[in-house]
Structure formats: C-alpha cells, structure tokens
Amino acid sequence: MASGEGSGEGGGAKPRTAAPTRRRASKEPADRRREILEAALVVFAEAGFAGARMQDVASRAGVAKGTLYLYFEDKEALFEGLVRQAIDPVLGRLEREFADFPGSTRAFLSVSFAHLANEAVHSPRRHIVRLMLGEGERFPEIAGFYYREVVSRGLGLLRAINARALERGEISSDAGLRFPQLLIAPLLVATVWEGLFQRHEALDVQGMLEAHAEITLRGLGWKEP
Amino acid sequence: MASGEGSGEGGGAKPRTAAPTRRRASKEPADRRREILEAALVVFAEAGFAGARMQDVASRAGVAKGTLYLYFEDKEALFEGLVRQAIDPVLGRLEREFADFPGSTRAFLSVSFAHLANEAVHSPRRHIVRLMLGEGERFPEIAGFYYREVVSRGLGLLRAINARALERGEISSDAGLRFPQLLIAPLLVATVWEGLFQRHEALDVQGMLEAHAEITLRGLGWKEP
Amino acid sequence: MASGEGSGEGGGAKPRTAAPTRRRASKEPADRRREILEAALVVFAEAGFAGARMQDVASRAGVAKGTLYLYFEDKEALFEGLVRQAIDPVLGRLEREFADFPGSTRAFLSVSFAHLANEAVHSPRRHIVRLMLGEGERFPEIAGFYYREVVSRGLGLLRAINARALERGEISSDAGLRFPQLLIAPLLVATVWEGLFQRHEALDVQGMLEAHAEITLRGLGWKEP
Amino acid sequence: MASGEGSGEGGGAKPRTAAPTRRRASKEPADRRREILEAALVVFAEAGFAGARMQDVASRAGVAKGTLYLYFEDKEALFEGLVRQAIDPVLGRLEREFADFPGSTRAFLSVSFAHLANEAVHSPRRHIVRLMLGEGERFPEIAGFYYREVVSRGLGLLRAINARALERGEISSDAGLRFPQLLIAPLLVATVWEGLFQRHEALDVQGMLEAHAEITLRGLGWKEP
DNA sequence: TATGAATGAGGCTTCATTCAT
C-alpha cells in the first residue's frame, strides 16, 4: 500500500544537500520527451488514466514531477501524446510492404500476422490497445485520433488486401472486404487475453492466428493462384 | 476565536454534528441493492473504476452516500458485486438451448449470434465487458471470477458445439475446437466498436456476425448434413 | 480493522425474517439504563470520548442503536451519565466508616487504602479516572461535577482524617491537612500504571500503598497513641 | 446523450481539478517540521487524538493540509513524532546534574522538584503527560516508547538517588528504592489538577511539592549528614 | 531548463442521529 514515493516522516533530513541528479548527460529535449512518454505508457497501462499518478510517471522517467509540465500541458495532454507517439511505425511498414509485396495474398497475410502476433503480445504498444479499450470512451478526441491514424488505416489496408485478392481471383467472397474487422478480431482477443486470463488458461497466440488465417482464407473461397 | 485557541469554556460540548433526514418510500433491501448495482453499472461504465465517484452512484441510485456502505463494504466490493450480478443469464440459456437444440449446428449458431449481437450492442451488460477489458488487469480476483463464470463456460460451450459438429460430420476442421476464441472474437470487436468508433464509422453488427458465421463455417469445412 | 459491526456486503439476506431478539425478559427501564451505562463505561474507557462509537455501546448493551437515544439525549449526555452514576458508592462508604471508626488513624488508613487499592486496579470504576484524565479538560461541566462529587469530598475526608489525627496527637505535621492530594497521589499512579506500563514493568500496588502509608505516617510525625 | 447517459462528447476531458497556490516565506524543512509539531502539541492536547483535526494542526502551523503529509506519514505518525520530540531535555539534565551534585540528597531533591514543578505547570510538555494519560492505552507502541525514554529513566534516577542516600546514611528506609513511583506521584497530581480542577480550587504546586519533600524525607528516616 | 515543496480541491469512508415501522 505504502506509495513508496512519499516522504515517510523524514523530511527533516536536510534536503539542502540535494542536487547530484542521477542522470545528466545534457540530453536533447526530444529524448527527454520520449523518455517521459515511454514511462507514461507503462504507468498509464498499469493503472489506467485516473489511476495513474504523475509522480510515478516522473519517477520512472527519471525526472522531477514539475518537469513533466514543461513537456505536456497536463495529464490529459500526456495521455494524448502517449497515444499519438505509439501508433505510427507498424502500420506504415505494413502499408509499404503491401504495395511492394510480390507473393500471394496468403503469403502476405502470413507475414503480417506473424508481425502482429508479436506486437499483440510483446510490444509495449499492446498497452495502447488496452488503454483505448478501457479509457477511449471517455476521451472521444483521442478515440477519434486513434480511429483516423490506426483503425481506419488498418481497415483500409485490409480492404485493399481483400480487393486485390478478389481481383486476382485468389478468393471468391467479398465478406472480408465488407467487414475487414473480422480479420483483426482475433488480435484483439490475443491482446486482451494476455492481461486477463493468461494465468488461468494459456493461449497459443501464434497457433490461434495460424488457425484464423487458415479458416478465414478457406472461408473466403481461397483458391491457390 | 481570540488567539486562535478556540472555545475554551462551555464549547467543550457539541463535538461532531447532527443529521436531518428525508425518508424514501420503503423498499425491499434486495430491490435497493439492485438499484445500487444498476446505478453503479452505469457510473463505472462511464468513468472506469478509479474515475467513478461513489457520490454519483448514490445519486443515480437515489440514495445517500452512506447508504452504499450498508450494502457494500467499499468501492471495490461494489465493483465486484457489479460484475457478479450481471453475468449469469445469457450463458445459462445458451447452454440449455444447445443441449436441446434439434436443428443443425449452422442453425444453432445463427440463433446464438443473433442473441449475442443484441447483447453486445443493446444490453447494459455490454458495459461489463468493456469494464473487464479496461480494469480487469488491476483486479485479478474479479478477472478470475469472470474467467470462471463467463469465459471458460462460454469457451466450453463453443468447444462442445464444434465437437458435436465434427462428430456429426457437419464440419471437417478441428480448428474451432482448438481455438474457440476465434468464434467470439468478432463479438468483442462489436462491443468495443460501439463505444469508440461508432460516430466515425457505423458498424452493421448483424451483418458482420452473419458474414463471420458464413466465413467460419465454410472455413471449417462445412457440409450441409 | 474491520469493524465487525457493519453490513459487510450481505444486506441482501432478507432481513424480513428479523425479530427474534436475543434478550427480552420485559426488563425495567432502570435496568436497561444501567446496562447501557455499564456498556458505555467499557467502550468509552477503551476508546475515549471521540473514539467511542454509539454502535459499540449499543451492541455491548444488547440493544439497538436507536434505543440509546431513548435513554440519553446524545453522546455527550451518555458520557455525563456515565461519570455521574459511577462515582457514588465508594466515597459514601468511607465517609460513614470514618465517622464511626473506633480505631487509630493508622488502622483506618490501612483499611481505606486496601479498599482503594482494589478500586484502582480491579473495579470498572477505575476507567472513570482515566476518562477524566484524558477527556475532562474538554468537558468542563463534567469535570466540575466530578470535582464536586468526588474530588472535593475525597479531599474533605482526607482533611478530616488529618485534623482528627492532629487533634488526637497521633501526628505532628499539618502538611497532610494542607495538601491532602499528597495522600491519594500514589493511587493515581497505580490507576494509570496498569493501563500504560504494566506490560513493561509490573507494579505491586498493594506493596506500594503500604510503603506509602508507612512513609507518610512517619513523615507526618506519627506517634503511636 | 440518449437515455440520461451524461456528457458523451467533449466532457470526457477535464477529469480531476487544478489547484492555485500561495507561497510562504521559504524556510528550513527542520523549522517547518518543528512548527508543525508545536501546532500539533496544542491541538492534540486540546482535543485528544481522535478529536484533533489535521486541518486545525495545519492552520495553526500556517501550512496547508497536504503539507503535513510531507512531514508525517499520517495522523498517528504525527502523534508519535509529537511525543518523541518533546521528551528529551529535562531528564537528561537531571541525570547529569545528579552525577555531579556535590550537596546533600535533600538539597538535590529540592532543586529537582523546583524544576519539575515548573515543568508540570508551565511547560508545553505538560500536555504530553496528559496526552499519555488519556490516549496512551490506545497506542501501546507510543506508551512503550514513553516508558523506555521517560518513565524507566526517571524511575532509574530516583532509585539511584535513594540508593546513594541509603549508602551515605542520609536515610534509613529502602521504601523509596522499592517504589520510586511514590516520589513523583504528586507531580502527576499537579499536572492533572491544572487542567481539570484549577478553576474550582487553586493548587499551590510549589507548596505541595515542598510539603511532599518534607514528609517523604522524614518518612524515609532522614538524618542530617 | 529542472526541481520538488507546497497547495487545496475532492474522493472515500465513518458514524452520530433520525424516524418509519
């Protein structure tokens, strides 16, 4: 229970002798900012928006509480910054890879899902998804941002995949084109399962996603090109 | 008042304070309890655990703050009571229906998904799912309870459905038996979509679940019996 | 920590089936009142005025919370009643015994101190003294009452004892006449020691009071009559 | 929006609240700590532990409520700090003086009692004694601390005084050696009297302690060396 | 730019008191 952070009686101990800060390598502001966001990701993910304490973010980032406010207007701006910064990389790469991918749709999906399985279980970004699930409804602006930057782009990519596969005659059903959500739904399950039920029943994410690909491709009328 | 000392003489008397009252139409304790839980569901769903205020729960339930504590030890117990009471009905019905269902697996799934689509979008219980997603990791005990009462039973039912279909020769793949999570994954998406992205892009839940059933059955090697 | 009293979640358990009260032998109101005061003595002594809970007093007295208010205006009146009722007996007896006592002053003191030693350690009234010490300053009215009914009478008795002894030539100093407080001071120590330091160092109250009598009598110039 | 849900759109933003500020002349933490303890002594002495309000301590110390918690874990730690800091000085001085005292035991007692009479009536430390009497039983740890730091040392000093006096042949009885409590008992009375009964009957503390010394020395068989 | 002591609004919880039964 004890916050571990607080003063615990001993303020008396001459804080005059302060000053020899831990880190200090004349760091770029941008680095500092990133460190804060990384710390915030962990803390917000662990405790949710309301439950997260600025002090904990600061401690984990190795800065003083006040420093946070030099980089972010307030707690909410920090949350927003958190979501903003953590979403770029994966999708961009997939979009580019898709444009250039020479092989079959099956092969592309196989590669993509392997990527994403890893994201869903190991990447710190997985917390972002859980944060959006838990807090998104209370932050419509951030939810909107997330929709634009991640969801709609992701679904767009999936639609493109389906469209090309249809065009090429690799699949015969347009169900995936109409409901691309069906394709990433299992990833949501995987992301959530880890935190909630892993201790009760382990989930073989890799295996599940392979099964998912298999079922879905066959279900969409896959025909080897 | 004088030197900041206070009363000194007769003031020693009245320590704490009194409390007037307004009475409400008498009601069964069980009703009262249910009202509180209903109010709590709304408030917790809106604000999350840490963000929810007991005062708001009380106001919405039409009782005084203190009354909550006559029915629940503390905020956490209220949250637990919330999850406990809201999970029973649906699953029990499906389990019973499955045991007695005379038609094909396809028909059963069709009926079940219609039920669940409704649950996922319109029932107040849908908030429970979102609460579990957002807060479950911080309440392992409640997550465990939810796993036992809902998740494992639900997956068990799905496994039974798959097993019977295989046995009957309706499907040929055991992928659904091994990863029943794949079958409900779209429901999770539907539940979450409503709160987060509905305003940006409407989702036809009914249509999506039909597409899901179609894809999945075909993908599992469905053969009309 | 758990108050043991509270509702603990379970209000739901049909309190309709209530009614079969524990005690119920059609008791006299005076008895009921006394029971409440006895319970209050214990509870107030244990927790102090502010720390004592009406609920605890009620439980210990075997009545409902509301019943307390049929016998006492409020918490403070209960406290006052407590002090009032618990002080009579001892002093009255000593005063009467003194008037009739045939033996020497030494003998009378010996008997009295034996009485008082018992009071100070075993009687429930000993708590009254501690309550007065701890809370008296905040309840000047009660302190005044206690002064009139106990302190001044007690000191009066001690003065009378000294006066008679001087008159009889049993002692030669009037110090005890001028400061009768000196005679009961050790009793205060004994009363307080029990609760605070007994576990650290046992105190032989009987022995201490005997030593006190011996020293004091000799110190006052005792001469066997 | 719809069915009494609440804000819905932009309201999700501002969760908690902000906080303006007024700054105080900067001060050493140790000073601040001492100020708080001084304020606490007054407030706790007036109201007892349960009755004291942290807000009152803060106001009297000239700081904000929250500041108290920078210096003390919680209310109990503040109480403990209070007792801890207020006990040192007097005893240490007496112990040293005793070791070096050239004169007779009678002379030493005379000096000591004069000191203590002052303490008992005028020093702010007198409140500590009353707090211990009233609340000590509920804080065994603090009572234990008080026993070790004050009571046992004080009694030890008194035993040493008696032992030396016996050895020197100044007194003949070992009663004071066996029950040193008898020697300070009147001080307890003096300390308590002030707060409770002074308004009803003034007590000449100085005179009483002189009488006490006289009686006791004679009672112990004093013989001018 | 960075710090962290200080602030004070606000949350959870307790409990004296009331009053319908």
Place this chain on the structure above:
DNA sequence: AATGAATGAAGCCTCATTCAT
C-alpha cells in the same frame, strides 16, 4: 418502547498542479 436502515456532515488522505529557487 424498540428497532435499524437511512442520512449526510465531516474527517483523513491523495495527488494534479504551481512556482520560487
């Protein structure tokens, strides 16, 4: 007369935010 569910003021404590250094 007795009950105990209900009330709501008030207390302890937390923590986002500020600002003097």
